[in-house]
Amino acid sequence: ETGVTQTPRHLVMGMTNKKSLKCEQHLGHNAMYWYKQSAKKPLELMFVYSLEERVENNSVPSRFSPECPNSSHLFLHLHTLQPEDSALYLCASSQEKQVKNIQYFGAGTRLSVL
């Protein structure tokens, strides 16, 4: 148990659906991250939030929409996804958004887009 909880663990959705991924951290951190993990590819950083402000958006398509209502919660809203968006989506948190601060990862949401 890392202190970072992601729900749901598995999600199957059609290309026209709208769904949301949720991440909650119980570590008192103030930076949160979304990563995409595709098979046989390095983890891709999608978004970084620091003190509830989005500080990085790595050219992610607009069909992915993050939301950080407070420092403990992070959402990833999904709409009109493509099959190539099928992947494991990992949430992480750290004390601050500095590299030397260790990132703690959740177990991920396995997303399948049909």
Added chain:
Amino acid sequence: AQSVTQPDIHITVSEGASLELRCNYSYGATPYLFWYVQSPGQGLQLLLKYFSGDTLVQGIKGFEAEFKRSQSSFNLRKPSVHWSDAAEYFCAVGPFYNQGGKLIFGQGTELSVKP
């Protein structure tokens, strides 16, 4: 461009044998260096990190890694592998000057352990 290379996609070792996983990076200066492990169905867990000082760092679960500046490498080692070490291992680097939280990950090395 900044990059991390893990040359071995999949390694199989016998239980009790020694292990070395390779990691090479391309970076403008000495970065922060990390090794993470991901067990099936789990998120990533930090094994160890190098920021500065002694180039041989100890981590959890009996792992160690050695930073070699001349080779731009940060290889992970364990003297005796246990069946529970079967997992995927990721090397990652980040900027030394603390800019943002961006880590660059390698592709990962999947470790299988034979009885």
